[in-house]
Amino acid sequence: MKKIAAELGVSAMTVSRALNNHDNVDENTKKTIVETAKKMGYTPNRVAKSLVSSRTYTIGVVIPEISHAFFAQVVSGIENVTYEKDYQLLLTNSAEKFERENKALETLLAQQVDGILVSCSEETTDFSLLKRIIDTGKPLVFFDRCVEGIGASTVSVDDRNGSYNMTQHMIDHGYKTFAYLSGPQISTGKERLEGFRNALKDNKLDIKEEWIVESGFQEKGGYEAMKKILELPGDKMPRAVLAVNDPAAIGAIEAIEEFGYSIPDDIAITGFSDDIRARLLKCPLTTVYQPSVSIGRKAAEKLIKVIENKDEPAENIDLLTDLVIRQSCGCNK
Amino acid sequence: MKKIAAELGVSAMTVSRALNNHDNVDENTKKTIVETAKKMGYTPNRVAKSLVSSRTYTIGVVIPEISHAFFAQVVSGIENVTYEKDYQLLLTNSAEKFERENKALETLLAQQVDGILVSCSEETTDFSLLKRIIDTGKPLVFFDRCVEGIGASTVSVDDRNGSYNMTQHMIDHGYKTFAYLSGPQISTGKERLEGFRNALKDNKLDIKEEWIVESGFQEKGGYEAMKKILELPGDKMPRAVLAVNDPAAIGAIEAIEEFGYSIPDDIAITGFSDDIRARLLKCPLTTVYQPSVSIGRKAAEKLIKVIENKDEPAENIDLLTDLVIRQSCGCNK
DNA sequence: TTGTACGCGTTATCAA
DNA sequence: TTGATAACGCGTACAA
Numbered sequence: 001m002k003k004i005a006a007e008l009g010v011s012a013m014t015v016s017r018a019l020n021n022h023d024n025v026d027e028n029t030k031k032t033i034v035e036t037a038k039k040m041g042y043t044p045n046r047v048a049k050s051l052v053s054s055r056t057y058t059i060g061v062v063i064p065e066i067s068h069a070f071f072a073q074v075v076s077g078i079e080n081v082t083y084e085k086d087y088q089l090l091l092t093n094s095a096e097k098f099e100r101e102n103k104a105l106e107t108l109l110a111q112q113v114d115g116i117l118v119s120c121s122e123e124t125t126d127f128s129l130l131k132r133i134i135d136t137g138k139p140l141v142f143f144d145r146c147v148e149g150i151g152a153s154t155v156s157v158d159d160r161n162g163s164y165n166m167t168q169h170m171i172d173h174g175y176k177t178f179a180y181l182s183g184p185q186i187s188t189g190k191e192r193l194e195g196f197r198n199a200l201k202d203n204k205l206d207i208k209e210e211w212i213v214e215s216g217f218q219e220k221g222g223y224e225a226m227k228k229i230l231e232l233p234g235d236k237m238p239r240a241v242l243a244v245n246d247p248a249a250i251g252a253i254e255a256i257e258e259f260g261y262s263i264p265d266d267i268a269i270t271g272f273s274d275d276i277r278a279r280l281l282k283c284p285l286t287t288v289y290q291p292s293v294s295i296g297r298k299a300a301e302k303l304i305k306v307i308e309n310k311d312e313p314a315e316n317i318d319l320l321t322d323l324v325i326r327q328s329c330g331c332n333k
Numbered sequence: 334m335k336k337i338a339a340e341l342g343v344s345a346m347t348v349s350r351a352l353n354n355h356d357n358v359d360e361n362t363k364k365t366i367v368e369t370a371k372k373m374g375y376t377p378n379r380v381a382k383s384l385v386s387s388r389t390y391t392i393g394v395v396i397p398e399i400s401h402a403f404f405a406q407v408v409s410g411i412e413n414v415t416y417e418k419d420y421q422l423l424l425t426n427s428a429e430k431f432e433r434e435n436k437a438l439e440t441l442l443a444q445q446v447d448g449i450l451v452s453c454s455e456e457t458t459d460f461s462l463l464k465r466i467i468d469t470g471k472p473l474v475f476f477d478r479c480v481e482g483i484g485a486s487t488v489s490v491d492d493r494n495g496s497y498n499m500t501q502h503m504i505d506h507g508y509k510t511f512a513y514l515s516g517p518q519i520s521t522g523k524e525r526l527e528g529f530r531n532a533l534k535d536n537k538l539d540i541k542e543e544w545i546v547e548s549g550f551q552e553k554g555g556y557e558a559m560k561k562i563l564e565l566p567g568d569k570m571p572r573a574v575l576a577v578n579d580p581a582a583i584g585a586i587e588a589i590e591e592f593g594y595s596i597p598d599d600i601a602i603t604g605f606s607d608d609i610r611a612r613l614l615k616c617p618l619t620t621v622y623q624p625s626v627s628i629g630r631k632a633a634e635k636l637i638k639v640i641e642n643k644d645e646p647a648e649n650i651d652l653l654t655d656l657v658i659r660q661s662c663g664c665n666k
Numbered sequence: 667t668t669g670t671a672c673g674c675g676t677t678a679t680c681a682a
Numbered sequence: 683t684t685g686a687t688a689a690c691g692c693g694t695a696c697a698a
Contacts, residue, residue, distance in 0.1 A: 001691070001692075002691085010668080010669090011668065011669050011670080012669095012691090012692085013668075013669060013670080013692095013693085014667085014668060014669075016691095016692065016693065017667095017668090017693095020693085024667060024668085025667070025668085026667060026668085029667085029668090041465070041469070043439070043442045043443050044443050044691090044692085045443070045445060045690090045691050045692070046443045046444050046445065047380055047383045047384050047389065047444070047445045047690090047691080047692095048384055048674090048690070048691030048692045048693090049691080049692055049693080050380045050674090050692095051380050051381055051384050051673095051674045051675065051676090051690085051691080051692075052673075052674045052691085052692055052693055052694080053674085053692090053693075054674075056380065058423075058444075065409075066405055066408055066409045066412060067402075067405050067406045067408075067409040067626075068405075069400075069402060069405070069609070072399055072400050072401075072402070072405035073400045075399050075400075075424075076398075076399045076400040076426070079399060079424070079425075079426045083426065083433075088423055088425070088440065088444060089423065089424045089425070090391075090421055090422065090423055090424075091408075091412070091422045091423075091424045092412075092421075092422070093409070093412045093416070100416075106376070107421065109376045110376050110377050110378070110379045111379050111380070111391075111421060112378060112379065112380045132374075136374075250613075276402070276609070276610060277609060277610050277613050280583075280610050280613050280614050280615070281613050282613070282615055293400075334675070334676075335675080343684080343685090344684070344685050344686075345675090345676085345677095345685095346676095346677080346678095346684075346685060346686080347683085347684060347685075349675095349676065349677060350677090350683095350684090353677085357683060357684085358683070358684085359683060359684085362683085362684090377675090377676085378674090378675050378676070379676095380674090380675080380676090381674070381675030381676040381677090381690090382675080382676055382677080383676090383690090384674090384675080384676075384689090384690045384691070384692095385675085385676055385677050385678080385689070385690050386676085386677075386690085387690075
C-alpha cells in the first residue's frame with residue numbers, strides 16, 4: 001500500500017480507502033489507485049488486517065479422522081458454507097487422540113480463528129478445555145460427536161432414534177437375537193447403543209450383554225469385535241448384528257466371511273452412516289443414512305451465526321436419519 | 334502479555350523473552366512469568382507474531398474435490414506432515430472450477446500462507462496465475478494434477494507408466510479391442526491416455542478413436558461416456574474398457590450393467606487409483622494403486638523444504654504405481 | 667476529499 | 683539481565 005501511495009503521490013490512507021471502495025474518495029483517484037494496485041500485483045495482507053480488526057475470517061475445524069468418508073463429506077459441507085460466506089477453513093486432525101485434539105484446539109485459538117467446529121475424538125471424556133473455551137465466549141459448535149449441555153450448540157443426527165428405528169425394523173422382520181458392535185460410550189456411540197437397548201426393551205426381548213462388544217468407529221475394531229463374538233464358547237450365535245457405524249460393519253463383515261458364514265442368511269448385519277461403500281458391497285449394506293454434507297453445512301451456518309451475533313442462542317440441532325434397506329439385513333425378499 | 338507484565342511489574346519484552354524461553358532472562362523471573370501466564374490463561378497471538386515475522390506457519394492447500402476418497406487421503410498425508418512440522422493447514426476447494434481455483438489462490442496469498450500445495454481443477458488450462466505466483470518466489474508444490482515446467486516441484490505417480498502397464502496387462506491376456514474413458518487432457522489425464530496409446534502402438538494394435546471418450550474424473554462422467562460408447566451404431570463393442578480413474582470406472586460399470594452386460598465376461602474394465610470402494614465392488618475392480626497418502630506426505634515435505642530453504646531445487650517426484658489385479662479385468666481365472 | 671496520528675500484539679535492536 | 687523504541691501493514695478517528 002505504501003508503495004502504491006508513493007508511486008501515485010498520495011497517502012497510504014487514500015489507497016486504503018480506494019481499495020476498500022469507500023465513497024469518500026475522488027472517483028478518478030480511486031480508479032487510478034485500483035488500476036496501479038492491480039498492475040503492481042498488490043495483495044492485501046489479511047494478517048495485518050486481522051491484527052487491527054481482531055477478526056480473521058477463519059474457522060478452525062477439528063476432525064477425528066480426515067480420510068474417513070463420512071468426515072470428508074462433512075468437511076465438504078462445511079467448506080460449501082465457508083466459501084459462500086467468505087471464511088477460510090483451518091483444518092486439524094485429532095487422529096482420534098485426546099492429546100492431539102487439545103493441541104489442535106490450542107493452536108486454533110492461537111491462530112485467532114473466529115470460531116471452532118469440533119467433533120470429539122474417540123478418547124475424549126474430559127471436556128474441561130472445551131468448556132473453558134466456550135466459557136471465554138469463543139464461538140464453538142459441535143458436530144456429529146457432540147458434547148451437550150456445556151453451552152455450545154450441537155449438530156448431529158438423532159442417533160438414538162435412528163438406532164431405535166433400525167433395531168425395530170429388524171425385530172419387525174422376526175429377528176430375535178442380536179449382537180451390537182458399539183462405539184465408545186460418548187455422544188454418538190452412547191446414544192446409538194441406547195436406541196438399540198430401548199428397542200429391545202420395548203419389544204420385551206432379552207439383551208445378551210456378552211454380545212454387546214465395543215468396536216470403536218473403525219473397520220479394524222469392527223473386525224475384531226465381531227471375531228470376539230464369533231469365538232464365544234457355546235454354540236449359539238446372534239442371528240443379527242447391529243454396528244455402531246458402517247466402517248465397523250464393514251470390518252465385521254470381513255470377520256463373518258472369514259468364519260464361513262453367509263450374509264444375511266446365517267447372520268444379518270446393519271450399519272449406520274451410509275458410507276460411500278455401503279451400496280457397493282457384495283451384499284449391499286442396510287444402514288441408517290446420515291446427511292453428512294448437511295451436518296457440515298448446518299454446523300458451519302450455526303457457527304457463523306454465533307460469530308456474527310454473540311446473542312445467537314445455543315441449540316441442539318438434530319437432523320433426521322433414514323433407514324436405507326438393502327440386502328444385508330435380509331428383509332428384502 | 335502486557336497484562337502479565339503489569340501484574341508482575343516487568344516489561345512486556347521480558348515476558349516475551351521468558352515465554353519464548355530465551356536464555357537471557359533470569360531463571361526465577363522466567364519461572365514466575367511462565368506460571369502466571371498459564372494461570373491467566375494466556376494464549377499467544379500468532380497473528381501479531383506473523384505480522385512481525387512475516388511467517389504464518391500456515392500452508393494453503395487447493396483441492397479439486399475434498400469429498401473424493403483419493404483427495405481425502407492425500408489431505409490426510411499432508412496433515413501428517415504439517416502436524417509433525419508444526420504448520421497449520423488452510424484448506425480450500427476448487428470444486429473442479431478454474432474460477433474458484435484462482436479465487437482460492439488469491440485468498441491463500443492474502444492470508445500470507447508460507448506455501449501452497451495445488452492440485453489443478455479439471456478446467457485449468459491457463460496457468461498464468463500459477464506461474465505468476467511461482468515467479469514471485471512464493472513456495473508452491475503441485476501434487477497429483479501437476480503443471481510441469483513452470484518452475485515448481487511436482488509430486489505425482491508415474492501416470493504414463495501405470496497406464497501403460499495396465500494396458501499391457503490386458504493385452505497380455507488376449508484382449509484386442511479397447512475403449513478408453515479419458516480425463517481432461519491435462520497432466521494426469523493426458524499422461525494416462527498417452528500410456529494407453531503407447532501400449533497399443535507398441536503392440537501394433539489398432540486404436541479406435543471413437544472409443545476414446547472424455548469422461549472427466551467423476552462417476553457421472555464415466556457413466557455418460559460409457560453409455561455413449563455402448564450406444565454407438567454398429568454391432569461392435571469394445572471387449573475391454575480402461576478408465577482414467579476409479580470413480581469414472583465405477584460410473585461406467587453402472588452403465589454397463591444397465592445395458593445388461595456382465596463384467597468381465599462381456600466387457601472387462603479397469604480403473605486407476607485404487608479407490609476405497611474398488612475392492613468391495615460386486616465384481617472387484619482391477620486398478621492401478623496410487624500411494625495417495627504418500628503423495629500428500631511427499632508434497633508437504635517438499636513444500637516445507639522449499640519454505641525453509643529458498644535454494645531447494647525444483648524437482649518432479651514420481652511415485653511408483655502398482656497393478657492391483659482383481660476380478661473386473663477377467664484375468665484372474 | 668485527503669492526510670496525520672495512533673493502535674492492534676508481538677519481537678528485533680539497541681541502550682542501560 | 684532488563685527496558686524502551688520502533689516496526690510489521692492496515693484501519694479508525696480525527697484534523698485539515
